[in-house]
Amino acid sequence: MKPKHIYIVACLLTLLFSCKSKDGPAGEEDGAIASQTPVTVTTISDSTLVDYVDLSATSVFLQKNFVKANANGYIQKVNTLPGHYVSKGETIFTIKTKEAQSIGNSINVLDTTFKFSGVNHIKAPGSGYITQLNHQQGDYVQDGEQLAIISDRSSFAFVMQLPYEMRRYVQNNQDVQLLLPGGEKLTGKVSSVMPSVDTLSQTQGMVISVNNANLIPENLVAKARIIKSARTGTISLPKTAVLTNETQTEFWVMKLINPTTAIKIPVTKGIESGNRVEILSPKFSATDKIVVSGNYGLADTAKVKIVQ
Numbered sequence: 001m002k003p004k005h006i007y008i009v010a011c012l013l014t015l016l017f018s019c020k021s022k023d024g025p026a027g028e029e030d031g032a033i034a035s036q037t038p039v040t041v042t043t044i045s046d047s048t049l050v051d052y053v054d055l056s057a058t059s060v061f062l063q064k065n066f067v068k069a070n071a072n073g074y075i076q077k078v079n080t081l082p083g084h085y086v087s088k089g090e091t092i093f094t095i096k097t098k099e100a101q102s103i104g105n106s107i108n109v110l111d112t113t114f115k116f117s118g119v120n121h122i123k124a125p126g127s128g129y130i131t132q133l134n135h136q137q138g139d140y141v142q143d144g145e146q147l148a149i150i151s152d153r154s155s156f157a158f159v160m161q162l163p164y165e166m167r168r169y170v171q172n173n174q175d176v177q178l179l180l181p182g183g184e185k186l187t188g189k190v191s192s193v194m195p196s197v198d199t200l201s202q203t204q205g206m207v208i209s210v211n212n213a214n215l216i217p218e219n220l221v222a223k224a225r226i227i228k229s230a231r232t233g234t235i236s237l238p239k240t241a242v243l244t245n246e247t248q249t250e251f252w253v254m255k256l257i258n259p260t261t262a263i264k265i266p267v268t269k270g271i272e273s274g275n276r277v278e279i280l281s282p283k284f285s286a287t288d289k290i291v292v293s294g295n296y297g298l299a300d301t302a303k304v305k306i307v308q
Contacts, residue, residue, distance in 0.1 A: 036305040039294035044284045048232045049273040057160035057224040061151035065126045069141040073097040082133050086124045093122035128152040160224045161203040179223040186210050236276040241292045254291040264300040
């Protein structure tokens with residue numbers, strides 16, 4: 001090979017080596033930056049955690065009055081409508097007997113001293129709302145036939161179906177918080193317990209009385225919160241800081257050992273309340289930084305970058 005050619009080849013090799021040397025460290029630095037996962041961190045806190053369970057409670061009128069006809073005849077007048085409130089003793093139906101309808105005013109014409117009308121007034125046996133109206137004006141009814149149903153407003157309550165194994169958590173006169181659809185909250189009180197349990201579900205009915213000025217419709221399903229236990233001064237972390245496996249048999253957190261490295265720490269968790277989880281072990285200090293977001297899928301000893 002001629003000296004000229006050897007010189008050209010040497011220059012090309014030198015140029016390639018110098019480019020590789022410049023690109024090598026930069027690529028490594030970019031890879032290191034790219035491998036850092038952005039995370040946010042938190043610390044442990046002392047808080048009061050409440051262990052509770054939410055059960056369904058359905059609004060009902062425990063007492064219903066059945067309005068019945070007291071004679072065979074025709075309904076002359078109906079003084080109410082479905083949904084109307086009636087007071088005890090208020091006349092809600094007027095019935096003219098079959099005999100009076102047939103004879104008409106003939107008896108009174110023959111004997112003016114005989115006051116015969118054949119009209120009976122059916123009064124409300126109790127105060128409440130007309131939840132069912134079975135007949136209208138002009139209908140023929142028989143003695144004892146049901147005309148309407150009055151739901152007693154004073155008997156309004158919620159009935160909660162409590163699993164029998166949780167019976168120890170509910171006592172008579174215990175306050176129970178009710179959450180209605182739409183977010184309205186009511187405070188009720190356990191007033192009585194049904195004397196039987198459902199055969200299939202093994203749940204027992206708990207009657208929860210409420211004092212509420214607003215009319216609540218029947219068959220409304222609310223959430224009744226039953227407090228099982230409350231712990232004060234517990235060490236807790238946000239739920240998002242605690243990770244678990246697919247079978248939820250192991251739990252861990254990612255703890256920072258320096259500003260850029262997080263390691264996996266197995267934990268034993270206690271009760272959960274809202275968005276907080278009780279940490280039974282290990283004992284973290286107030287200065288320990290725990291990854292609260294960006295921790296999903298992080299391997300042990302992962303490179304991280306704290307972001308605000």
